[in-house]
Amino acid sequence: xxxxxxxxxxxxxxxxxxKPEEISKLVRSLDELHSSSNSFGHGIVxxxxxxxxxxxxxxxxxxxxxxxxxxxxxxxxxRRQKEILGLLK
Numbered sequence: 001x002x003x004x005x006x007x008x009x010x011x012x013x014x015x016x017x018x019k020p021e022e023i024s025k026l027v028r029s030l031d032e033l034h035s036s037s038n039s040f041g042h043g044i045v046x047x048x049x050x051x052x053x054x055x056x057x058x059x060x061x062x063x064x065x066x067x068x069x070x071x072x073x074x075x076x077x078x079r080r081q082k083e084i085l086g087l088l089k
Contacts, residue, residue, distance in 0.1 A: 012051075022070060026050065029078040045087055049077065 016023065026046060053073045057065040065073070077084065 025070075025074055026077070029074045029081075042085055042087075045084060046077070049084075 053070075054065065057063065057069065
């Protein structure tokens with residue numbers, strides 16, 4: 001693997017490790033995910049959305065999201081969870 005890519009992946013893993021409260025909040029907000037038979041696939045979808053949220057905040061706002069913005073993101077996921085969970089059916 002390219003060393004720059006490997007470095008970036010390791011950096012992202014460290015960032016996620018530093019935000020366990022956000023991961024827990026995401027998991028708790030999507031209560032239907034727990035009963036899903038395809039939770040791994042749904043985890044990938046949620047992970048992509050989570051990554052996109054952070055990327056867009058950094059790209060558009062030129063900073064990490066605030067706690068309030070993260071809570072708003074989680075609320076969007078919660079409101080649209082049936083739609084999100086239906087993506088892999």
